[in-house]
Structures are given as C-alpha cells and as structure tokens.
Amino acid sequence: MLPGEFRDWYQPEHWLRANSLIAVSAGEDGLSGFRRDCAWTAHRDEITRFSKIIFSGRSGERDFWLGIGSNLDRETLRSLGGPKPCVHGSDAHALEKLFRPDGDRFCWIKADTTFEGLWQILYEPDDRVHIGPTPPTYHDQARVIRSVRLSNTFGWFDETPLPLNPSLVSIVGQKGSGKSALAELIAYGAGSWNVDDPASFIQRANLHIGDLNVTLEWADGAQQTTKMSDGQPNESKDYATLQKLV
Numbered sequence: 001m002l003p004g005e006f007r008d009w010y011q012p013e014h015w016l017r018a019n020s021l022i023a024v025s026a027g028e029d030g031l032s033g034f035r036r037d038c039a040w041t042a043h044r045d046e047i048t049r050f051s052k053i054i055f056s057g058r059s060g061e062r063d064f065w066l067g068i069g070s071n072l073d074r075e076t077l078r079s080l081g082g083p084k085p086c087v088h089g090s091d092a093h094a095l096e097k098l099f100r101p102d103g104d105r106f107c108w109i110k111a112d113t114t115f116e117g118l119w120q121i122l123y124e125p126d127d128r129v130h131i132g133p134t135p136p137t138y139h140d141q142a143r144v145i146r147s148v149r150l151s152n153t154f155g156w157f158d159e160t161p162l163p164l165n166p167s168l169v170s171i172v173g174q175k176g177s178g179k180s181a182l183a184e185l186i187a188y189g190a191g192s193w194n195v196d197d198p199a200s201f202i203q204r205a206n207l208h209i210g211d212l213n214v215t216l217e218w219a220d221g222a223q224q225t226t227k228m229s230d231g232q233p234n235e236s237k238d239y240a241t242l243q244k245l246v
Contacts, residue, residue, distance in 0.1 A: 003046040019115065021122075023053035023087070026061050049081040052122055057088030057105035057131050066126050085125035104133035137166075144219040148186050151213045156205075157181075166219060181205075189214030189226040191233040202228075 010016065024031060024047055031054075034044035054065050065084045067074050077083060087109070090101040101107075108130040111117030121128040130136045149161040157178075171179045181201045187193040188202060197203065206228075215225040226233055 003043055003050060007046075007050055021053055021119065022051045023055055024048065024051040026054050026056035026058075026086075045080060051081075052084065054084050054086045055088065056086045057101065057103070057107070059131075062086040062131065083125050085121040085129045086131065087121075087129060088131050105131050106133060107131050108135045141219040142222070145186065145190070145216050146219045147217045148182075148189070149215040149217075150185065151215065152211050153209070154211075156208060156212070161217075185212075185214050186216070188228070188232055189216045189224065193232060195232070 010022075026032060031044055031048060034040040054061070056062065056065075063069055064073055064077065065082055065086050067077050067083045088101065088105050088107040090097055090099055092098045092100070109118070109121060110128050110130075111120050144166045145164050146166075147161045147163045149159065150157045151159050153159055162182075171183055173179045184193055184201050193202065194200070202209070210229045212228045213225055214228070215223060217223050224233065
C-alpha cells in the first residue's frame, strides 16, 4: 500500500484516528531505506509528514527531530511536519535481548500510563521523552534534600538518617505516625516553616523539642544542621516545595 492510499483509508476512520498514533522507523527498515536522490523521495517525505512519532534511539537523529541543529535542519524539519518525539525499544530478535537495548538506550517517558499520557509526548517531545541508561535529572541539586537526620531527640524520634526521594511530593502514613511532625521539622531546618501557625506540631511540642537538632543533607553534598532553640536559618534557597509538604 502506498503512503497516499494508507492516508486516504486512515483519515475517515474517526475512532482509529482518536485511538492510535502513527509511528515510523528512522532506520534502514523505515525512512533511511528511501534514498533522497531517488524517485522515492516524495514517498519518504509523505510518510514522514503523516507520522507523529519517530522510532530512533540515536542522539543525532533525536536532535534533528527536536529542531536542535542548523537553520537548514530546522527548515527541513518544518517542511516534514516536525518537531516529532523520538522513542526507542529494544528491537529484540532473541529472548536474551529482551529489555536490553543496544548501548543502554532505554526509553523513558514522563506521562501517565494511559494513551492520553502517550499522546502528550506529541506536544512536549523534548520534555516528555528521554533515551539513556537512567531517567534524566531535572532538579537543581542544591535545592533537593537527600536525607534528614534528627538528633538530641531524648527518645521522641529515631535518630537514624532518613533518605528522601528527590521527587517527593507528599508524606504518607497512618494517623499519628508523625507525618506532620516530620514535614514541619524538615521545613524548619530549611528555613521554610510558618512560625505564625499556633496549631502546628512545633508550636505545641516546643517545650519537649527545644534542644533537638535537624540535619539536612542536600543533593549537592552540602549539609545543614539547625538547633530548634536557635531559630530557623535564613532562607537562601527556594523552599516552595517544602511549604507544600507542611
């Protein structure tokens, strides 16, 4: 079936258009199989414009489809309907190759595990898709807390360092397990606690935790220790995330 014939069949199928995405390989089994100096150039370009996703794990290919390159590349990209997200699979042809892509070119997609989440990569191809051995790190390491340790607690808390996930957005636990206490102590140690809240854990427990120390280890290796009786440190970082935790 020629590209135009497939397009003419696909376009009237409203359910199919709403529940599928057209992808094409950039390799020899796809676009690269059409040489640009031959009679198939028009077919290659037609297939490219009709496709929403490119199958490729090569960094240079990804840069081209994201528009990272020369002005000529960007003009060519616009003529082909880009930018387009590049995704990659293991292309396994044997059991031992399953989940083992060449060059550790794993494909990471930041989205809900739904078709709507996958669709989102069409609008944010750079931010939503990453190809590499590990997920990308977008955090400013100087503003991410790696762990918190409480000391001089007189038995009120365990004094074991508690590692924190860099993407932490909430603290989950049973009622009375100390969620609010932990969040407030982290915020206090980072200079982000709301001192005007009389119902807070710190205000209510102040007589018992006055000599407690809060040590924060940041992802950039820096450590910061705050003694509760000395007051909060000056705000020198963006602590909006900590304020949401409390």
